[in-house]
Amino acid sequence: MAIDPRLEAEMARASPPPGPAYQLVEPSPWPIRGAFSALLLASGLILWVYNLIWPPWIVFSLGAVGVAATMIGWWRDVVREGEAHEHTPLTQLSLHYGMLLFIGSEVMFFVAWFWAFFNSALFPGDSIQVVRDKVIGGVWPPQGIETDDPWGLPLLMTAILLTSAAAVTWAHGRLEKGDRRGLKLGLIVGIALGVIFTCVQAYDFTHASFDYSGNIYGAVFFMATGFHGAHVIIGSIFLSVCLLRAFLGQFTPKEHLGLTFAAWYWHFVDVVWLFLFMFVYVWWA
Amino acid sequence: MADATITPGAKPLEPGPLVGWRRYVYATNHKDIGTLYLSFALIASLVGTFLSIAMRLELHEPGLQYFTNPQIYNVFVTAHGLIMIFFVLMPALIGGFGNWMVPIMIGAPDMAFPRLNNLSFWFLVSSFTLFCSSLFFPGAPGSDGAGTGWTLYPLLSTKGHPGPSVDFVILSLHLAGASSILGAINFIATILNMRAPGMTMHKMPLYVWSILITAFLLVLALPVLAGAITMLLVDRNFGATFFNPEGGGDPILFQHLFWFFGHPEVYIMALPAFGIISTVIATFAGKSIFGYLGMVYAMVSIGFIGFIVWAHHMFTVGLNANTQAYFVAASLLIAVPTGIKIFSWVATMWGGSIEFRTPMLWAIGFVFLFTVGGVTGVVLANAGLDRVLHDTYFVVAHFHYVLSLGALFAIFSGWYYWFPKMTGYLLSETIGHIHFWVTFISVNVLFFPQHFLGAAGMPRRIADYPDAFAGWNFVSSLGAYGAACGAVIFFIGMAEAFYRKRPAPANPWGPGATTLEWTLSSPPPYHQFEVQPRIS
16 A cells, blocks of 8 residues: 555654645746637637637647647646655645546536436426427437447446446556556556447447537537546546556556546546436436 | 744745846746736726726716727626636636745745646736627627626627637636636645645645635635636637536536635635735734634634525526525635634634724725625625525625725735745835825725615616616716726836835744744845745
């Protein structure tokens, strides 16, 4: 078992090490590059959608490249600092808080989508909203919408994602026991299952019997499961970076914040899927 | 409070690692980033103030004077609200003073994530750029800019504004939201993890507490807004029907999601103000704050209850009676912890040796104005009364008393209080007093008559009004011109301080100022507390 970072931080507090208690980072060009790229990305999206320039995607693409470059450059710096042991025990604890809070904010983001879902699924009929009532017909799924069998592909996707989570947890445990082969194997299996999930979802999306536009069921279904799918892709990338770092000989049984956070993120993605499966696919199928 | 013996661990003054523009553009120092935030808020406030003066000029007399296309007036209303909330109050109260003072007050050398801190700031600049762009793209047919109000309700913001302007506003809010979420994560990690040995949670200065609670509200509320405006974005551009009844969507859903964010947002602006006022009143009453723990848990309960009262903004949309009854009761409940705070401030001053220095004047002004805005809030929380007052100038008066006057007075209080610490120069007390009295009188002339207008039924967000409302509108506009003069005096005071360069001592306020920033030089060294101070 790794030493609990909280315990380690407590020890550091009790008897401060001779060096600084926290990492003080040097000035960095990444934040302003990232913010400027985000500006390009956002305005580029509008220019593209409204076809205001030619080629329409140019500003958006520049922004996307800039954001990607910022992420790579910034996190490369963070990894290097971690490898150089600049992350003091207290700084590591800060990073734990930071990741937990980030996941907390993601949870609240999904609250909005589930809110939209329950607003329709629990209250499909509302006598004061005449037009809406006519379209939905007082039932959920709305009249005229045919949904897929939850015990087909959706159940398979659930199994894939849960197995992937188990593999990642297993990999984490192997690393803590010093088994780097197990670490790599577990990550490879976890990532592969994540990619398979994405493929199955792509198949599911393209074969759905309802459209995205024009009806509330399609809007809620595709946005909620779509944002989850985007998080699966992000999580797969996160785990792939961890795999790459594992092959580069990084991570020690005691210090592997990147892997811990990737695993946390992966489990968060898992739990969101369980809620989607339970409510969107099974309960109101 | 950290008023026991303190061993400061400051190093002597040392230069920062970068000079010139790189120091600020690539900044990872909490004080530099705090300065950036304050400067940004100052610039944005000029834009926001210009918009409000233009509106008061229009309302100076009945008829359309300047806004021959009244939709442009709607654009001004929208821009004024969004700029003041997202680009003035929040950056000043949280990003500005929070960045400057929170690490120092807890005895830390910097924020937990210094680069993230800088990203939060530059996201805000990108966000403001997008917002300003929205003013120059088509919105509603026949005019540029988004005239949706800051609430962006569909279908006005979807079918009513086919042009790209509203999309600029939406993406601007996405970036502002990301900025605030990242900043909030930073503050929470800093406050929970980087307190100096001996500074337990219950010894933290109240301003730090207020920022901690505010940060939690930001992390929990803003992602829900992000979801809501994403739905708006896909409804507008990609044919989704979240809010479009013709596809089975529900426009009221947007209002629920928006106000689930929007009501905590009110406390996001009010809580840091509470923190500043508690600090200033304790300093100039020469006493520690009355009922410290009560003050802390009053803020905690305001933060919590703030999440379960959102639909009191929606009493007129057709909620059923039971739902309305619940939201009335829950909203009235907030008066209890708020009352605890008001009475504790009064009790802190009671029997103290009060010094009427400029920050204290603003703080006392805050207590008065916030109480007025608070009691009109109690009025509006009643669904029956709200049926009459909804969307009238009574609401405008109410939220300007708590925000425009409350939060703004707290910003000025903090500004006059910490200016010597941040710049190393003393402000002129005389100019500060004149600034306070001109502003205090003008804003009351400006906003108090709006209660009468609202009670008489004058609707808000409309560029024109019947002659019957002319009298109080005239008075209100005079108040606006007076408040603008107050802003000029503010800049004169700042210019005077930078011109005269009266050096500020480490603690210009005397023994009442007990928080850690007053143990450091003015301005503080580039990195303070690299060796942790111990608080006993």
